[in-house]
Amino acid sequence: MSIAIADHIRDIPRSGIRDFFEIVQSMEDVISLGIGEPDFATPWHIREAAIYALERGRTGYTSNLGLPRLRRSISDYINKHFGIRYEPLSEILVSVGVSEAIDLALRALLNAGDEVIYHEPCYVSYAPTITMAHGVPVPVRTRAEDGFSLRAEDLEKVVTPRTRALMLNFPTNPTGATMEPAELEKIAAICVRHNLVVLTDEIYSELTYEGAKHTSIAVFPGMKERTVFLHGLSKAFAMTGWRIGFACAPAPLIEAMMKIHQYSILCASIMGQDAAIEALDRGEHSVAQMRREYEMRRNFIVSALNEMGLECRSPRGSFYVFPKIISTGLTSRDFCMRLLQEKKVAVVPGPAFGGGGEGHVRCSFATALPQIKIAMQLMAEFVGELKPA
Amino acid sequence: MMFLLMDAIIDLLQKNALMPRDEMARLLNMTTAEVEAAIAKLEADGIILGYQPVLNREKWDAEKVTAVIEVKITPERDGGFDRIASRIARFPEVQSCYLVSGGYDLLILVEAPNLRAAAAFVAERLSTIDAVQSTATHFRLKTYKENGTFHTFEASSERLSITP
Numbered sequence: 001m002s003i004a005i006a007d008h009i010r011d012i013p014r015s016g017i018r019d020f021f022e023i024v025q026s027m028e029d030v031i032s033l034g035i036g037e038p039d040f041a042t043p044w045h046i047r048e049a050a051i052y053a054l055e056r057g058r059t060g061y062t063s064n065l066g067l068p069r070l071r072r073s074i075s076d077y078i079n080k081h082f083g084i085r086y087e088p089l090s091e092i093l094v095s096v097g098v099s100e101a102i103d104l105a106l107r108a109l110l111n112a113g114d115e116v117i118y119h120e121p122c123y124v125s126y127a128p129t130i131t132m133a134h135g136v137p138v139p140v141r142t143r144a145e146d147g148f149s150l151r152a153e154d155l156e157k158v159v160t161p162r163t164r165a166l167m168l169n170f171p172t173n174p175t176g177a178t179m180e181p182a183e184l185e186k187i188a189a190i191c192v193r194h195n196l197v198v199l200t201d202e203i204y205s206e207l208t209y210e211g212a213k214h215t216s217i218a219v220f221p222g223m224k225e226r227t228v229f230l231h232g233l234s235k236a237f238a239m240t241g242w243r244i245g246f247a248c249a250p251a252p253l254i255e256a257m258m259k260i261h262q263y264s265i266l267c268a269s270i271m272g273q274d275a276a277i278e279a280l281d282r283g284e285h286s287v288a289q290m291r292r293e294y295e296m297r298r299n300f301i302v303s304a305l306n307e308m309g310l311e312c313r314s315p316r317g318s319f320y321v322f323p324k325i326i327s328t329g330l331t332s333r334d335f336c337m338r339l340l341q342e343k344k345v346a347v348v349p350g351p352a353f354g355g356g357g358e359g360h361v362r363c364s365f366a367t368a369l370p371q372i373k374i375a376m377q378l379m380a381e382f383v384g385e386l387k388p389a
Numbered sequence: 390m391m392f393l394l395m396d397a398i399i400d401l402l403q404k405n406a407l408m409p410r411d412e413m414a415r416l417l418n419m420t421t422a423e424v425e426a427a428i429a430k431l432e433a434d435g436i437i438l439g440y441q442p443v444l445n446r447e448k449w450d451a452e453k454v455t456a457v458i459e460v461k462i463t464p465e466r467d468g469g470f471d472r473i474a475s476r477i478a479r480f481p482e483v484q485s486c487y488l489v490s491g492g493y494d495l496l497i498l499v500e501a502p503n504l505r506a507a508a509a510f511v512a513e514r515l516s517t518i519d520a521v522q523s524t525a526t527h528f529r530l531k532t533y534k535e536n537g538t539f540h541t542f543e544a545s546s547e548r549l550s551i552t553p
Contacts, residue, residue, distance in 0.1 A: 021551040034551040124553040173553075292397070296416035303415050346551060373412070 012128045016352035020336065024346045031375045032346040033363040036173060038238035038319070040293075042275070043286035046237065049278035050271050058270055064262040065254070066094025066246070067273045073280040074246050078231070082205075082216045084224060090251040093258055094268050094276075098203050098232045098245035099125055100261075105199050105228045105247060106133035106165070108256040114164035119150045121322075121353035121360075123173045123201070130167075138163070141356045144324065147313055148177035148356075152186035159190065165197040168217060171204040174353045174362035175322040176315020178208060181215045188220035199228045203245075204318040206236035206287050209295045212316045225250055233272075235319075236287050237279040242272035294319050297365040297372055304376035305363075308383045319366040322350065326359045328386050336361055342385075343378040394419075398427050399437075403537070406440040443538045453500060454507045455484075455529040460495040460515065461522040470494060473520045482510050493525070504528075 024030055041047070065071065071088040079085050086092050095101035102125065106116065112134040118126045120139040127137040140158050142148040155166070166187075170179045179187075191198050198217055205214040218227040232245030247257060261267075279286075298314065298321070305312040305323045312323035325335045332349035339345050350357030365372060394417070401413055410428070414421045431437045446453060460477070464470050470488050474495055478486040485498040501507035511526055532540045 015553070017551060017553050021549070024550045030550060032550045035548055036552045037548065039548070292400075296397075296401075299418045300412070300415045303418075348551065352553075369416075 008131055008134065012131055015124055017124055017348060020346075020348065020352065023337075024340065027340070027344065030340065030344045030346050031367075031371050031378070033365070033367055033372070033375050034346040034348045035364050035366060036320075037240040038235065038290065038366045039368055040238040040290055042237065042239050042242070043279075043283060045286070046239070046275050046279045046283060050275040053274035054271060058274060060270060062094075062267045062270050062273055064258055064267055065089075065092065066268060067270070067277070070094060070273045070277050070280075073277050074248070077280045078229070078248060082202075082214075082219070082229075084216060084218050084229065084248070086229075086248040087251070091248055091254055093247045093249075093254050093261060094273060095232075095245045095247060095261065096243045096265055096268050097234060098201055098230045099129075100265065101228075101230050101232075101245050101247040101257075102126070102167075102199060102201065103129050103132070104257040104260050105230075105249070105253070106130055106135060107260050108253060109133075109165055109197055110135040111164075113162065115160060115162045116165045116167060117155065117158055117163060117196075118167040119155075119169075119172075120355045121148070121172075121174055121350060121357040122167075123169055124353060126167055126169075127354065135164070136162070139355055142175070142177065143356070144313075144360070147315075148172060148175035148322070149179050149183060150177075150187065152183055152190055155187060156190050159194050159196070163194060163196060165199055166191060167199045167201070169201040169203075171208060171214075171315070171317025173204065173318055174320050174348070174350070174357070176313075176318040176320050178212060178316045179215070184215060184217050185220050188217055188223050191217075191226060192222040195226075197226050197228065198223065199230060201230045203230070203232055203235050205231065207291055207294060207319060208317040209291075209298060210316060214317070228253065233276050233279055236290070237283050238290060239272075239275065239279060242269075242275055244268055244272040244276045294365060297367075297369055300369065301363060301365050301372055301376065304380070308376075308380040310379075310383065319364055321363050321365065322360045323363065324359055325361055328383060330386070332358055332361055339379065339382050343382045345375045345378050345382075347379075395427065395431065395436075398424065398431070402428070402437070402440075443536055445540060446532060447540075452503055454502075454504050456499045456501075456507050456511075457527045457529070458497045458499055458511065458515070459493040459525040459527075460497060461493045461524075462495060462518075462520045463522060464494075465520065473518070476518065477515065480510070480514060482507075482514075493523075 071092045074092050075086050075088040106129055110133045115136045115138045116130045117138045117140055119142050130137040138158050140154050142150050200217050208214050218224050218229050229248040233239040301321055302312050302314045310323040312321050332351055336347055336349045348362040350360030397417055401408055410424045411421045414424045462473050482499045482501055483497050484500050487496045489496045516524055
């Protein structure tokens with residue numbers, strides 16, 4: 001017999017990244033700029049704190065919402081760095097990475113057929129997660145000429161009476177886009193006017209450059225009560241494998257999310273939570289060091305790409321650049337496949353991140369400088385060889 | 390400038406003093422000439438005193454011995470510890486010499502071609518200086534980390550080759 005898969009799951013397309021990943025995996029000695037996680041190991045003081053916690057036998061379940069001590073640390077951290085106050089015991093939920101928290105929030109909010117707007121190009125999980133929660137994904141394009149920031153007017157055009165929520169991710173994976181506070185305020189006003197809930201994934205917020213100050217949409221008038229603030233330890237603290245994220249939102253929504261979380265996940269791992277306490281309380285210096293390193297690599301990669309004739313804006317956040325490859329005459333996919341086959345350098349085709357990605361590729365600079373240097377040299381050779389003789 | 394420029398340059402030099410200056414310029418969004426001028430200024434101002442390789446002693450000159458020596462001295466009425474410290478520091482065997490707080494006064498790092506030479510330095514040179522009250526010598530057995538560089542490297546974790 002063949003097992004019938006639920007319609008809404010069956011219809012989710014295979015991830016473009018997954019296809020590409022399998023090809024890269026089958027090859028040897030590939031230099032990959034396709035990795036969306038820090039190349040740094042978790043700072044030692046955080047690892048050491050986790051080891052100490054394990055030695056003391058802290059190996060059990062925690063409260064469904066997460067260790068109260070961790071929720072206090074999260075509350076203090078968000079207050080200090082974002083200027084938003086959340087009640088540790090009722091407005092914060094510790095999740096298994098931000099991805100889980102997004103899933104919880106959507107499942108808690110959506111009735112079948114509710115529309116959720118998100119900006120493209122974007123992280124690969126947004127549209128499928130909306131679909132899995134029986135919602136309708138409504139993409140809104142951002143444009144290269146705006147540095148892939150979201151225009152309030154573009155957003156308002158796609159709002160309908162069925163629109164329930166807006167998902168934001170600034171700084172953005174894959175484009176490195178950030179938002180000017182003035183435009184963000186306009187978006188906030190639209191959300192208030194149309195009574196939208198905002199899910200704001202601010203996982204890259206510490207990784208902003210040139211002294212750019214990150215602003216959360218939750219700080220604008222009327223926003224905190226309609227915002228699900230999503231953040232985690234993975235990127236800024238180099239803690240991807242620990243799987244610790246969190247959601248901050250009004251208590252009734254956290255309560256609803258907790259219902260789903262307790263029956264599907266129970267709680268995030270205690271080792272990760274103990275490590276997260278150390279990271280949030282004492283990790284600022286480590287984050288600053290990694291940010292400096294990323295910023296230097298960003299400068300290097302942007303200048304190298306522009307020099308080889310691939311137009312590349314200098315991103316003000318995240319650890320990705322999203323250069324244009326249109327000048328090569330290749331599609332994004334062909335560019336990536338040929339670069340991989342001819343030079344063994346992996347970058348990710350822009351369309352893997354949804355509409356508006358064609359003509360671009362994503363290169364991560366969360367890779368050590370020596371690798372970036374070789375990759376840039378090989379990529380320059382590749383682009384040079386493409387030019388008609 | 391994204392952060393204090395001289396700090397950034399010193400940081401890069403400390404990690405790798407041989408990093409090509411044009412590469413440094415790219416990392417810092419500067420021109421090569423600007424980087425060269427900044428380094429020249431750090432040298433001229435006596436902020437950068439020199440550059441040295443970090444050696445793995447297991448692989449090079451393994452006979453050489455290194456000792457950390459705690460030295461108690463009697464300070465002088467004029468000049469305190471400085472004159473006597475500089476007298477000790479001038480011996481070529483002394484690689485580093487610090488005045489420290491605590492149970493003794495000077496902490497010195499001595500390198501000698503072999504154990505006999507190191508012992509001779511302590512017994513004949515160091516201990517015989519009038520102001521030296523006592524010494525305690527600790528020989529190096531193994532180096533784990535030196536000047537920020539690990540001698541035994543941590544295993545690098547395997548990352549997936551493509552992740553979203």
